Amino acid sequence: MRCYQCGKCTAGCVLASDMNYPPSYLMRLLQTGTRQNMDKVLASNSIWLCLNCENCLGRCPMEIDIPKMMDYLRTQAIKENKLHPDSKPIIAFHRSFLDSVRNTGRLYEIGLVLSYKFRTFNFLQDLAIAPSMYLKGKLHLLPEKIKDRRSMKRIFAQTIENAKTVNK
Amino acid sequence: MSKIGVFICHCGENISATVDVERVAREIGGMEGVAHAIDYKYMCSDPGQTFIKEAVKKYGLDGVVVGACSPRMHEPTFRRACAEAGLNPYLCEMANLREHCSWVHEKSEETTEKAIDLVKMMVEKVKKNKPLDSIKVPVTKRALVIGGGIAGIQASLDIANTGHKVILVERDPSIGGHMSQLSETFPTLDCSQCILTPRMVEVAQHPNIKLYTYAELESLEGFIGNFKAKIRLKAKSVNYSTCTGCGACIQKCPVKKIPSEFNAGLGTRTAIYVPFPQAVPNKPVIDRVNCNYYKRGACKICEKTCQVGSIEWDKEDEIITEEVGAVVLATGFDVKGTDFFPEYGYGQYKDVLTGLQFERLASASGPTFGEIRRPSDGAIPKKIVFIACAGSRDPAKGIPYCSKICCMYTAKHAMLYQHKVHDGESTVFYMDIRAGGKNYEEFVRRAIEEDTVNYVRGRVARVYEKNGKLIVKGVDTLLGGEQVEIEADMVVLATAGVANCGSEQLAQKLHVSYDPYHFFAEAHPKLKPVETNTAGIFLAGACQAPKDIPETVGMASGAAVKVAALFSNDELVREPVVAVVNRLAPPLYSTCVGCFMCETACPYNAIEHEEIKGRDGSLIRTIARVNQGLCQGCGTCVAFCRSKSIDIQGYTNEQVYAEVMSLLND
Amino acid sequence: MKIGFYPGCSLTGSSREYNESVVALAKALDIELVEIKDWNCCGATAAHVMNEELSLSLPARIMAMAEEQGLTEVVVPCAACYNRLKVTQHELEDENKRTRVIEILKLPYRGDLKIINVLQMLEAYGAENIKTRVTRPFAHKVACYYGCLLVRPHSILKFDRVEDPQSMDTLIKGIGGTTLDWAFKTECCGAGFSVSRTDLVAKLSGNILKDAADRSAEAVIVACPLCQSNLDMRRGAINKTLKNPIDIPVIYITQAIGLALGIGAKELGLKRHFVTVEL
Incomplete structure (x- = not known):
């Protein structure tokens, strides 16, 4: 790996201080190539807190695609079931989001939030802003559905659902 | 029948580890016309050469083929050995079994077979070789030095002191280069100008040095020992033979706001100007781009001020030709500007400076007379951040190399700042500290330990301005990647050293190779560091790669010795690898029909017209003739000749044909 | 002038006002928007994080549908959708990935659709008309906020310059506005963490708003529904993290230009913002 530990990624990372390991430290853990350090990386919250904002990639002198590496590490962490507690709400949100897309072809925001609440048991969250959102016409009560929903089912079946069975 | 001797070298194990050298010698020994074939561990060694010499005498060889390394390495060695044994050296050829075979292939049957083929080709070629005599050319014992920085100054003085004439050409109105802009120099902190200006004066007064400032090389023709340089003397608009350098014109010039190149844009100058008070020559030029008279046709205040009538409005650029025998390239380097860095503000923040600009602030001859003050408001900065490797070691920015001088000058900058601003705080963000050099590491330690410069290991992601402060977002990687934010008053970027502008064009004019970053390429990275691939052209200083003053001076003296030698x-x-037009007995004289396509094709103007006249003086025919002094043996004329009347000696069509046929006849 | 249009999910839901202002502005500038038929969600960050093939297939279907419809150029106002579509197009230049995605979609995909964001559309087709049709110059000092997805990765999007983009600033200056040179133009607002990590969004968006407020911006101008909703709808959570609450509105570039062209606040959806807009 090309990283020479200049630290520019960490210096500019908006969430570095919230991470177990800031990006450059994480790169160093990976560079050692040991299983022990790989486990540290997979079980860290760093890979889940990465927002893929790509500031690190834009500034990296060695053009290392850290965001893409994070994508890989997240998939790997799910595969090996080594999940930091911080990942739970994030994964729950993504799953709820994708459920909505799978069923309707589009994002159904109320459905997303309800599904997310069931996944996280966090029923009180966002109760404060939901009514104003509704009043301002920002929420549809019913989902918008695309016509060719079968294609959605097929896309999901052949990608993410396929990957899950393979993993099992 | 030919009597060829073949000598196969093991090159230690370089060749023999992959090529079955005994088999090569054995099979070649059986070839028609080969009188003797052996293999030996080191053919270039003294015993190896003795084998060749003895074989030439013993077997009466009329050709020698050495299967060894590249001819670039040892062709002269083996040809000399042959000559010593009484064989014309041009009857000796080399087959490259190392670079062209053993180094690029695995050990196998096929590798050995390829080696046999390579030797075979050379045997067939040598059978057609003719004895040649080397060409002797006179040497013009006068050197051209391009660039008047410390490299050019040192090279000029050293050459001039050996008693040879030097022509020194400088693009700017004064010699001195970057060194004249520096404040103090590491690791001794002696004043740059104090050690440089005496040398500048010495150049100006040296009887063997002819100095052309405000001049540029227009073109260079010819070859080692015999170059013709055309030099453009840019119009200075001031007659230097009458100008006294009193400076009255400069004081009166109404155009005062031109950013001063000497002060790296931090100060201003006038349109008629001397770059700096210690300039050599200390006489002004008019910058025609900014002068009111040249721009709008009116002003001429300087002319009215001049007591001796030295202003020459209508002076034009002049092109002169100088004949020289050697050239030293000493065109120096440049640094990237702050506008090269999007993450550090695209150059829009006035208090983000380059290292060179900081030099001017720290210099007694600078715009603040040596006081460190912010360009934006003139305040003395209480907190300074120095960012090392700004652009250097950054492949994403296209500069993967280390600029070499920044670690040291950044330590010096921080030190100078601490000496000048006692209550100031300085922080250096660095990746590695590269302080290899006599007393260099000690110097950096002094900055850290005695002058309490805060060294933080990590790069800076961003610099932005807020409330008159520069917010620096860095990191301390030694603390596991802890973010460091500093509210600084000034930020100094150790910006990458890059090739000087125009270096690519200059290299092309001179037929000198250059690297991907437009630094001139040395002939060999270790053993020929001051030579170029073009004979007679040498390198000195940072035009080859960024380097500091001691190294530059050493290299300049090295180049000077090469010129003196x-x-x-x-x-x-x-x-004698030059083209020849064939000549035949009358009435044919030559197969050349005089179409002169070769003349059109020749890049070296080496084709002349030869008139063949009868006894009565009447013109029979005009045919082409090659000037052997000018011909570089490139072979373009051979390809263009429709009547096949031109050949390159040593590489005739017949010889190349024999090589190819040796492969096809298998 | 006719151009393809991909609104994306946010624009039909929580960011309706962006859609309304894009449509109203396009009409005022004589640009006819042709919506892609039966378009689906681009998958956004969720697909990107969870599964690569899914994250390529969803945008690929949208582009395949647009190609089928005969569109050659599509404007994508949502920065997240714009980013997903552009990146997918780039990724599918890889033959293996393209073959696989076509196999999943069972639709032909050429990959030659021109994907542009709203700023590019206004620059290319609106600049002249905007200049001549300004009736109410936008005399405000504002901070143009570009966020991440509109400008990164630069090597693929090739839009504007890095770190300190200018295209939105130029548009604002064109309608009589003043733009700030500020520090958070392209820092992340927290993006898709709006629901799952509101605390982090509050922190990051708070930093952004604070810098804009410190430099006395009258409004923050955006071109991304994620940025807008984080900076606007999450204002309550943001203000809890700040010493002094910030009340500067966050509006879309299309709303700012719409106002300058004299389009009504209601038509531009300005009433739908959480932070009251009085410009």
Whole structure:
């Protein structure tokens, strides 16, 4: 790996201080190539807190695609079931989001939030802003559905659902 | 029938580890016309050469083929050995079994077979070789030095002191280069100008040095020992033979706001100007781009001020030709500007400076007379951040190399700042500290330990301005990647050293190779560091790669010695690899029909017209003739000749044909 | 002038006002928007994080549908959708990935659709008309906020310059506005963490708003529904993290230009913002 530990990624990372390991430290853990350090990386919250904002990639002198590496590490962490507690709400949100897309072809925001609440048991969250959102016409009560929903089912079946069975 | 000797070298194990050298010698020994074939561990060694010499005598060889390394390495060695044994050296050829075979292939049957083929080709070629005599050319014992920075100054003085004439050409109105802009120099902190300006004066007064400032090389023709340089003397608009350098014109010039190049844009100058008070020559030029008279046709205040009538409005650029025997390239380097860095503000923040700009602030001759003050408001900065490797070691920005001088000058900058601003705080963000050099590491330690400069290991992601402060977002990687934010008053970027503008064009004019970053390429990275691939052209200083003053001066003296060594010869011997037009007995005279396509094709103007006249003086025919002094043996004319009347000696069509046929006849 | 249009999910839901202002502005500038038929969600960050093939297939279907419809150029106002579509197009230049995605979609995909964001559309087709049709110059000092997805990765999007983009600033200056040179133009607002990590969004968006407020911006101008909703709808959570609450509105570039062209606040959806807009 090309990283020479200049630290520019960490210096500019908006969430570095919230991470177990800031990006450059994480790169160093990976560079050692040991299983022990790989486990540290997979079980860290760093890979889940990465927002893929790509500031690190834009500034990296060695053009290392850290965001893409994070994508890989997240998939790997799910595969090996080594999940930091911080990942739970994030994964729950993504799953709820994708459920909505799978069923309707589009994002159904109320459905997303309800599904997310069931996944996280966090029923009180966002109760404060939901009514104003509704009043301002920002929420549809019913989902918008695309016509060719079968294609959605097929896309999901052949990608993410396929990957899950393979993993099992 | 030919009697060829073949000598196969093991090159230690370089060749023999992958090629079955005994088999090569054995099979070649059986070839028609080969009288003797052996293999040996080191053919270039003294015993190896003795084998060749003895074989030439014993077997009466009329050709020698050495299967060894590249001819670039040892062709002269083996040809000399043959000559010593009484064989014309041009009857000796090399087959490259190392670079062209053993180094690039695995050990196998096929590798050995390829080696056999390579030797075979050379045997067939040598059978057609003819004895040649080397060409002797005179040497013009006068050197051209391009660039008047410390490299050019040192090279000029050293050459001039050997008693040879030097022509020194400088693009700017004064010599001195970057060194004249520096404040103090590491690791001794002696004043740059104090050690440089005496040398500048010495150049100006040296009887053997002819100085052309405000001049540029227009073109260079010819070859080692015999160059013709055309030099453009840019119009200075001031007659230097009458100008006294009193400076009255400069004081009166109404155009005062031109950013001063000498002060790296931090100060201003006038349109008629001397770059700096210690300039050599200390006489002004008019910058025609900014002068009111040249721009709008009116002003001429300087002319009215001048007591001796030295202003020459209508002076034009002049092109002069100088004949020289050697050239030293000493065109120096440049640094990237702050506008090269999007993450550090695209150059829009006035208090983000380059290292060179900081030099001017720290210099007694600078715009603040040596006081460190912010360009934006003139305040003395209480907190300074120095960012090392700004652009250097950054492949994403296209500069993967280390600029070499920044670690040291950044330590010096921080030190100078601490000496000048006692209550100031300085922080250096660095990746590695590269302080290899006599007393260099000690110097950096002094900055850290005695002058309490705060060294933080990590790069800076961003710099932005807020409330008159520069917010620096960095990191301390030694603390596991802890973010460091500093509210600084000034930020100094150790910006990458890059090739000077125009270096690519200059290299092309001179037929000198250059690297991907437009630094001039040395002939060999270790053993020929001051030579270029073009004979007679040498390198000095940072035009080859960024380097500091001691290294530059050492290299300049090295180049000067090379020039002096060249000038110790009255004439030079050149390889006779030149084109010849065939000549036949009358009434044919030659197969040349005089179409002169070759003349059109020749890049070296080496084709002349030869008139063949009868006894009565009447013109029979005009045919082409090659000037052997000018011909570089490139072979373009051979390809263009429709009647096949031109050949390159040593590489005739017949010889190349024999090589190819040796492969096809298998 | 006719151009393809991909609104994306946010624009039909929580960011309706962006859609309304894009449509109203396009009409005022004589640009006819042709919506892609039966378009689906681009998958956004969720697909990107969870599964690569899914994250390529969803945008690929949208582009395949647009190609089928005969569109050659599509404007994508949502920065997240714009980013997903552009990146997918780039990724599918890889033959293996393209073959696989076509196999999943069972639709032909050429990959030659021109994907542009709203700023590019206004620059290319609106600049002249905007200049001549300004009736109410936008005399405000504002901070143009570009966020991440509109400008990164630069090597693929090739839009504007890095770190300190200018295209939105130029548009604002064109309608009589003043733009700030500020520090958070392209820092992340927290993006898709709006629901799952509101605390982090509050922190990051708070930093952004604070810098704009410190430099006395009258409004923050955006071109991304994620940025807008984080900076606007999450204002309550943001203000809890700040010493002094910030009340500067966050409006879309299309709303700012719409106002300058004299389009009504209601038509531009300005009433739908959480932070009251009085410009």
